[in-house]
Amino acid sequence: MILQLGVKPSWFNxxxxxxxxxxxxxxxxxxxxxxLRTYMISIPLLGDSVVPEMLLKVLEPYRKEGCMLDDERAKxxxxxxxxxxxxxxxxxxxxxxxxxxxxxxLQLPQALKHLINKLSTKPPSKGPTTESVSVVDETSLLSxxxxxxxxxxxxxxxxxxxxxxxxxxxxxxxxxxxASERISWHEKLEGEEFIQKRVHELVSVGNxxxxxxxxxSTPPESSYFYINALRAVALSSAVSRSLHELAVxxxxxxxxxxxxxxxxxxxxxxxxxxxxxxxxxxxxxxWDDAATLAATHLKGADYARVLQRWAGHVLHTEHNxxxxxILYVAAGALHEALAALxxxxxxxxxxxxxxxxxxxxxxxxSDLSITDDESSSSVNDKILNLQxxxxxxxxxxxxxxxxxQYQRKLVHLCMDSHPFSE
Numbered sequence: 001m002i003l004q005l006g007v008k009p010s011w012f013n014x015x016x017x018x019x020x021x022x023x024x025x026x027x028x029x030x031x032x033x034x035x036l037r038t039y040m041i042s043i044p045l046l047g048d049s050v051v052p053e054m055l056l057k058v059l060e061p062y063r064k065e066g067c068m069l070d071d072e073r074a075k076x077x078x079x080x081x082x083x084x085x086x087x088x089x090x091x092x093x094x095x096x097x098x099x100x101x102x103x104x105x106l107q108l109p110q111a112l113k114h115l116i117n118k119l120s121t122k123p124p125s126k127g128p129t130t131e132s133v134s135v136v137d138e139t140s141l142l143s144x145x146x147x148x149x150x151x152x153x154x155x156x157x158x159x160x161x162x163x164x165x166x167x168x169x170x171x172x173x174x175x176x177x178x179a180s181e182r183i184s185w186h187e188k189l190e191g192e193e194f195i196q197k198r199v200h201e202l203v204s205v206g207n208x209x210x211x212x213x214x215x216x217s218t219p220p221e222s223s224y225f226y227i228n229a230l231r232a233v234a235l236s237s238a239v240s241r242s243l244h245e246l247a248v249x250x251x252x253x254x255x256x257x258x259x260x261x262x263x264x265x266x267x268x269x270x271x272x273x274x275x276x277x278x279x280x281x282x283x284x285x286x287w288d289d290a291a292t293l294a295a296t297h298l299k300g301a302d303y304a305r306v307l308q309r310w311a312g313h314v315l316h317t318e319h320n321x322x323x324x325x326i327l328y329v330a331a332g333a334l335h336e337a338l339a340a341l342x343x344x345x346x347x348x349x350x351x352x353x354x355x356x357x358x359x360x361x362x363x364x365x366s367d368l369s370i371t372d373d374e375s376s377s378s379v380n381d382k383i384l385n386l387q388x389x390x391x392x393x394x395x396x397x398x399x400x401x402x403x404x405q406y407q408r409k410l411v412h413l414c415m416d417s418h419p420f421s422e
Contacts, residue, residue, distance in 0.1 A: 001410070002059065003092035004352055005052055006041035006085075009078035012068055036060075041081070046351045046400050051407040058414040069095075084109075084363075085356040101349075104322035108353075109360045111329040116364050118300070119332070175292045192224050199228075203235070203269055204292040212236045212243060235269070265293075274298055278306045287313060307331035315340055325353075338395050342402070351403035354396060357389055 036056040043049050062068060069077060073095065080087045090105035195214065202211035215232035218225045229247075236247040265277040274297040281290035287310050294306035311327035314320050321344055328337035334357065341350035390396060 001348060001407075002052065002055055003077070003095065004085075004089050004348070005044050006081060006088055007056075008039050008041060009074065009081055011039040011056075011063065012074045012077075044355065046355060047403040048407045051404075051411055054411045055414065058411070085352065085359050089352050089356060100320070100322045104325055105356065107326050108329065108356055111326045112357055112360045113364050114330050115332050116361065116368075118303075120368055175288075175295045192222060196224070199231075200289065201292075203265075204289050204296065206296045208235050208269075209239050209243065212239060212247060216247060238269070238272075269293070269297075275302050275305075282306070282309060282313070304331040304333070308333045308336065311336070329357075334389065335395060338399060342395075342399070347399070347402040347406040350399045354389060354399060361389065 035053075037043070037053045039056065040052050044052070059068070068074075077091060080091055086105045086108050090102040093099070093102035093105060195218070199211050199214055202208070202214065212232050212235050215228040215235070218228040222228075232247045233244070236244040265280045269277050274293060278290040278294050278298070281287075281293065290306055291310055294303050298306065307327050308331040311324045311331060311333065314327060315324035318324075321340060324340060325337050328334070328340065337353065338350060341353060
């Protein structure tokens with residue numbers, strides 16, 4: 001909690017003989033006396049404001065003996081402490097081996113920016129932006145931290161691999177990139193099964209012409225030819241009249257028996273019923289495909305509805321709360337994200353989530369440069385005052401109270417325990 005709330009790097013220095021044997025000292029070693037709250041970066045706006053000082057007092061014997069962080073981790077902490085709440089939360093999670101949680105905090109700024117860009121009437125800035133957390137740089141840094149800590153619960157030594165980042169993909173560009181890679185893989189494989197997968201991916205990314213071409217290449221003797229022909233006719237009508245006519249001619253000449261597949265979703269796409277197609281894909285368990293299709297064709301509430309249903313599946317069926325939270329944020333369902341954290345009985349994480357969202361939102365709003373003349377619009381009002389983060393919101397008040405209770409209980413437990421000594 002001290003790492004999360006933000007303690008100054010100089011707090012890790014001591015005057016003991018043990019610490020003097022270290023190869024370096026971060027400048028600004030604290031004096032043994034005085035108000036310990038001066039070593040906190042700021043007083044948190046949630047929870048009990050007295051708790052941080054009490055926790056620092058509890059940790060003082062360990063700090064004096066250099067038992068908090070080793071030198072390398074202290075250096076790494078000093079390098080990210082000023083990069084915002086999310087960076088500190090990710091650091092703390094990685095130190096304690098919670099790699100999935102760390103990845104969530106790193107992705108949170110991107111997900112919230114995605115949401116606000118969707119709400120904003122202004123296009124996202126094309127110039128260089130200063131994000132509070134650079135996912136690539138921070139992932140590399142946190143990998144170095146985790147390599148010195150205890151094994152993580154699911155990713156071993158490569159705690160923050162590229163594959164795990166993609167598990168939290170929600171943005172159109174990220175989903176397209178993953179789909180394009182799958183298409184390339186399937187092109188290298190032979191057999192009808194892989195052709196079907198290629199067609200499915202091409203339809204999901206909106207490349208209907210390539211999908212029609214692939215479907216029409218099915219040989220007449222194939223058991224897939226009839227169903228492929230039907231889909232080729234339907235999809236070609238959404239591309240051009242000439243392609244549609246070509247497809248009809250091929251089908252008329254070579255019609256054979258049909259085969260069972262997910263062709264229904266493709267027919268829905270051909271007539272523009274993308275929301276229903278996404279629902280069918282999700283009913284069939286094709287969650288990534290549904291998200292890719294939604295990112296390609298749906299906007300606003302329709303797109304958010306697909307992401308939110310996906311988040312519910314990830315939370316309740318896959319039991320991956322961190323991936324579910326990212327999807328909830330991207331869908332604008334911050335209320336559901338808070339509810340998931342409360343249901344999981346994570347009062348400290350819920351409070352840190354609110355703090356991080358507020359800070360990230362403020363940075364993004366500043367980058368968008370919303371003027372007073374524009375602030376009256378309903379869209380910009382939603383951006384400036386995301387209801388789920390409002391201090392008067394009942395859920396936020398409940399989180400604050402629960403967090404305060406959690407902090408006070410933590411202090412009592414710490415005060416009742418004696419300092420550890422070898």
